[in-house]
Amino acid sequence: MQYENPLVPEGINTTDEHPLKEFAILSVGVILVVVFFMGLITLAVELSARFVPFEYEQQMVSSVLQKDPSKSTPQERYLQALADKIAQAQELPKEMVITVHYEDDDIKNAFATLGGHVFIHRGLVEQLSNENALELLLAHEIAHIKYRHPLKSLGSGLLMQIFWAIISGSSDPSALASISQLTSLSYSRSNETQADEEGLYCVFQLHHDVNGASELFQALIDQQSDSDFSPPKYLSTHPDLAERIIHLKKLAIKKGWSAQKKIKPLNLIFKKVSTTSGSE
Amino acid sequence: MYDLIVLLVLLLIGYFFGRMAEKKHYKSIIEREKKYAKIILIATKYAPAEVLNQQSSLVSGSVVISVDYFKRFLAALRNFFGGRVTSYESLLDRARREAILRLKEEAHKKGSNMLVNLKLETSSISKGRKNAIGSVEILAYATAFYPDTKALAQPNAV
Numbered sequence: 001m002q003y004e005n006p007l008v009p010e011g012i013n014t015t016d017e018h019p020l021k022e023f024a025i026l027s028v029g030v031i032l033v034v035v036f037f038m039g040l041i042t043l044a045v046e047l048s049a050r051f052v053p054f055e056y057e058q059q060m061v062s063s064v065l066q067k068d069p070s071k072s073t074p075q076e077r078y079l080q081a082l083a084d085k086i087a088q089a090q091e092l093p094k095e096m097v098i099t100v101h102y103e104d105d106d107i108k109n110a111f112a113t114l115g116g117h118v119f120i121h122r123g124l125v126e127q128l129s130n131e132n133a134l135e136l137l138l139a140h141e142i143a144h145i146k147y148r149h150p151l152k153s154l155g156s157g158l159l160m161q162i163f164w165a166i167i168s169g170s171s172d173p174s175a176l177a178s179i180s181q182l183t184s185l186s187y188s189r190s191n192e193t194q195a196d197e198e199g200l201y202c203v204f205q206l207h208h209d210v211n212g213a214s215e216l217f218q219a220l221i222d223q224q225s226d227s228d229f230s231p232p233k234y235l236s237t238h239p240d241l242a243e244r245i246i247h248l249k250k251l252a253i254k255k256g257w258s259a260q261k262k263i264k265p266l267n268l269i270f271k272k273v274s275t276t277s278g279s280e
Numbered sequence: 281m282y283d284l285i286v287l288l289v290l291l292l293i294g295y296f297f298g299r300m301a302e303k304k305h306y307k308s309i310i311e312r313e314k315k316y317a318k319i320i321l322i323a324t325k326y327a328p329a330e331v332l333n334q335q336s337s338l339v340s341g342s343v344v345i346s347v348d349y350f351k352r353f354l355a356a357l358r359n360f361f362g363g364r365v366t367s368y369e370s371l372l373d374r375a376r377r378e379a380i381l382r383l384k385e386e387a388h389k390k391g392s393n394m395l396v397n398l399k400l401e402t403s404s405i406s407k408g409r410k411n412a413i414g415s416v417e418i419l420a421y422a423t424a425f426y427p428d429t430k431a432l433a434q435p436n437a438v
Contacts, residue, residue: 003320003322003328003394004320005317005319005320005321007313007314007317010310013369013370013372013373014366014369014370014373015364015366015369015370017366019295019299019350019351019354019366019367020295022354022358022366022367023350023353023354023357026354026357026358026360026361027357029357029360029361030357030360033360167360
């Protein structure tokens with residue numbers, strides 16, 4: 001018998017197609033799939049949040065966010081009374097109870113989180129010079145709660161994590177810890193706009209005037225420009241402050257909300273003790 | 281953002297070095313395949329009658345080859361949609377041919393030009409570190425017959 005091993009032609013077990021071409025096609029495909037599902041998750045959360053009773057939110061955080069009313073400071077009591085007034089003006093359902101926490105530190109931040117808890121830091125209040133701005137701040141945070149933004153943020157955050165875990169094939173249960181996210185909930189731009197609009201509307205309802213309210217953002221801008229190296233957290237999650245001022249001014253003109261009345265200065269209990277920096 | 285930059289750098293490194301290595305390897309494979317073409321290598325289980333009275337021995341050649349970051353990423357993307365994992369195809373093609381070439385080299389050194397009953401085995405070396413190590417071993421082994429010898433003790437040995 002005669003045997004031979006002829007040379008086998010190339011390209012039978014492999015392909016000549018350029019790997020970068022395959023890479024481009026597959027990447028675009030994957031990105032499209034991911035964007036589609038992220039959109040789907042956002043939409044599902046947006047539509048379903050209203051069916052989750054507010055009580056569940058309260059139960060979720062009841063173990064970590066507890067408050068003893070007898071230990072509250074005068075500032076906290078003042079803010080709580082203001083918040084209750086605002087909650088009434090915003091026609092919050094009666095089960096939505098707002099709890100204000102006044103944090104006596106220099107952090108220039110304020111945020112709303114699950115279960116109707118609103119955190120206001122002294123650092124931010126000190127930047128304000130009038131009551132309307134403070135009211136806008138509170139009304140903004142309360143509007144987040146009214147529209148269930150903390151729940152939506154948490155829900156979509158968790159679903160996104162599950163989604164990523166599924167597509168990347170890794171399942172790390174510790175990544176799904178929910179309570180640790182309480183202070184790092186971030187709201188989408190449209191959520192912020194919604195809260196801004198509701199907040200300003202609320203200020204108008206309280207005084208039939210919105211003069212001085214947008215000072216809230218102005219204070220944040222000023223502080224942004226002369227802040228030291230690291231920008232405060234409030235700013236990094238609330239970009240485009242100037243745009244938001246313009247948006248609110250336009251809204252006030254469109255709705256015919258006047259801004260002429262004399263503004264009431266900030267309550268003296270928030271007055272800065274030290275006089276290192278002068279405010280206008 | 282930093283993750284993305286790191287990913288891109290890894291992909292670039294994987295792509296350029298992997299591509300370079302593959303090109304070089306294929307060149308060497310094709311060259312050596314021509315060189316050893318005269319060594320007959322067949323996969324039949326039984327040896328041809330002409331060589332049955334010759335001495336024989338086991339010869340083997342093995343190679344371990346690693347996947348680069350780019351190929352691995354491409355294969356992971358391919359996982360979503362299915363289809364030919366072309367990035368691994370060329371890798372395994374190279375590994376198989378290299379293993380056979382090493383087999384032939386050993387046979388050549390021992391003075392054989394007839395290899396019978398070729399077998400190939402593939403195993404992945406990842407042992408619990410699936411995402412960190414993406415290497416594959418290919419082992420080729422066969423029975424070599426030596427024309428200059430006469431096996432007297434066991435004439436029918438294969």
